[in-house]
Amino acid sequence: MDQRPIAVFDSGLGGLTVVRSLRERLPAEDIVYFGDTARVPYGTKTPDTVMRFSREISAFLMRMNPKCIVAACNTASAVCLPRLGEDVPVPMVGVVTPGAASAVETTRPGDLVAVIGTEATIASNAYRNAIHAIDSTRSVVQVACPLFVPIVEEGVYASDPIVRMAVDRYLAPLRRLKPTAVLLGCTHYPMIRTAIAEYLGASVALIDSGDATADEVGDTLRRSGALSDLASAGSLHCYVSDHPRRFQTVGSHFLGSSIPDVVRVCSEELARGADALSSRPRASA
Amino acid sequence: MDQRPIAVFDSGLGGLTVVRSLRERLPAEDIVYFGDTARVPYGTKTPDTVMRFSREISAFLMRMNPKCIVAACNTASAVCLPRLGEDVPVPMVGVVTPGAASAVETTRPGDLVAVIGTEATIASNAYRNAIHAIDSTRSVVQVACPLFVPIVEEGVYASDPIVRMAVDRYLAPLRRLKPTAVLLGCTHYPMIRTAIAEYLGASVALIDSGDATADEVGDTLRRSGALSDLASAGSLHCYVSDHPRRFQTVGSHFLGSSIPDVVRVCSEELARGADALSSRPRASA
Known part of the structure; x- marks a missing residue:
């Protein structure tokens, strides 16, 4: 103890x-x-x-x-x-390794996992590398969402129109790609989880690294x-x-x-x- | 020299x-x-x-x-x-004293001057105090616009829908108040000047502190x-x-x-x- x-x-x-x-x-x-x-x-x-x-x-x-x-x-x-x-x-x-492990557990071989995060997180490829280190059968797509942090830091949350517009701005490609899971690769993103879930639809699993x-x-x-x-x-x-x-x-x-x-x-x-x-x-x- | x-x-x-x-x-x-x-x-x-x-x-x-x-x-x-x-x-x-002087030059006694800026700039009351130190006959209203800087820093400019939404979010009270002049109290704001001008209308003078x-x-x-x-x-x-x-x-x-x-x-x-x-x-x- x-x-x-x-x-x-x-x-x-x-x-x-x-x-x-x-x-x-x-x-x-x-x-x-x-x-x-x-x-x-x-x-x-x-x-x-x-x-x-x-x-x-x-x-x-x-x-x-x-x-x-x-x-x-x-x-x-x-x-x-x-x-x-x-x-x-x-x-x-x-938060990266646990989040990556959770993404692998939530999906099956051949599934597409999307990772969303800050510019630095996405540029590092850390999540993609961590997922592939556990299991190389998942395809990984990564999207940087730079305005999510300032929007959430201002105290603006899910029901606000500017949140919906920012979600549409960054996640439109994911709505088309229909990944099995989306990994929330930033500790701010759970605050706008509802808006992301509504936008991507109920068939997409949202994984909180936190x-x-x-x-x-x-x-x-x-x-x-x-x-x-x-x-x-x-x-x-x-x-x-x-x-x-x-x-x-x-x-x-x-x-x-x-x-x-x-x-x-x-x-x-x-x-x-x-x-x-x-x-x-x-x-x- | x-x-x-x-x-x-x-x-x-x-x-x-x-x-x-x-x-x-x-x-x-x-x-x-x-x-x-x-x-x-x-x-x-x-x-x-x-x-x-x-x-x-x-x-x-x-x-x-x-x-x-x-x-x-x-x-x-x-x-x-x-x-x-x-x-x-x-x-x-x-930039504050020159901006304030320009606002006074652009307006007449009794006119309403609006100052827009970051939270810290607005909380300091520096522009209001500087305007009143030159001439106390102007009314001053101040509005903080926290998302303008991150939006502009991301390289998003005037024609973008998220700029228009942010402008509407912060400047709706000014559209109702119809100030004679709006002082752009942040060096980022000239980058979205067109969107601000379109929103507030041609009768409002925009003053660039820069x-x-x-x-x-x-x-x-x-x-x-x-x-x-x-x-x-x-x-x-x-x-x-x-x-x-x-x-x-x-x-x-x-x-x-x-x-x-x-x-x-x-x-x-x-x-x-x-x-x-x-x-x-x-x-x-």
Whole structure:
């Protein structure tokens, strides 16, 4: 039994959908969350910038003595893993591998799987490679949807006409291709899941990488006997690099409940701490 | 006569519309431009984060030995000026005061002026305060349009249906209020000027802060005898904190011509240089 917290990070608010999935499955676990709201979004930025930011955040989270770190950001998972995980002395779980595994489980040989995500996630081919590493019999088509994140970050959700227009803008090719499953390769996309489902029709399965990741975190902790044995509900402490107020307001929709405790950490402070990661001795997980 | 370059900065691409205006008016001037593409956008972030980023960039630009610095970012101008200008040993020109002056010149006592901009610009009340500091007889209404920047940054312009929908989303109250003038309080907005003009109708004057700022820079340099006397066309050198390629591709639409020379500067490097600003001796402008 291990009472240390699960650490989760994202470029901003999106990872709170993964926190929601984690709390549904593992209600006794303490969670610390970092959202890089001063530098959001990551999805339009280059891999080495995203790697640098993710290293800084991982070093910061290590100060919280977590039992594992969840890269709840699809862009960070796609471009930083497994390399970043090798520098961190606790297990690091990304959203790409669990999401890819879920896509394979949901489909059959010869089926078409569509992956939708940010420009950086799609350009990395991480989901396609992860699906083919598990099973090469699925065809994979990938579509970048750059405006979904800003639309959702503004707090605009499924019933809004601008959401329907953006869905039509990016997903029209998928409506024609009729994939068996569409993998929501961005933690923001569950917030507009209803609009995507209505547009693509009931025959298309929508796969949420966040749900699959929460399952994977539970399995990882269970295998190593590291689940918490507390009977009470776990705590949630959030850290952001900007805007505690906005994070609390819009974030509560992502989390599905209020966010009482948000602390601001200056991203200058993060940059100073990043060197600590490489000089840290490797502990066994 | 002063051959030193004019330095211009913005959170990303938007300031290139100001560079375009500068080059039309002052073709002999050398220009150095910094776009903070690793941390864009600024308009959804808090004033102290925007101040920190802007200080770092100003310190970086001072290494280029400029004769003045143009804060071509409305958000940075609105939240950092005049304070930041006091720490910089050359004249600093923002976009807010020239834009406000242009709005007053374009209207008459009792007229209604509408200001549109990012959340941070609107929350700062900088345009309203600047207009009223010049002339308190104008009524000012302010509207934040958070999705305009991501839409334009994606390279989507005036004729696109999603632009028309976003325009309708934010500007419907203005169509009812019928202001005499609408001040485009963001350097991205000139890219969707046509859509805004069509929506609001020909009776509404659209004021581009960028044009007014370029006029102000010319006047400032002329007054101090600091215009370049070169007969050849001035150079343009661009620096960005991420993505030279994207900056070149999308940026060429903002600039109205190709961008040959873009150098990447890591934002970690920027942060290290920021302390130099406060310790620098004050020179006379």
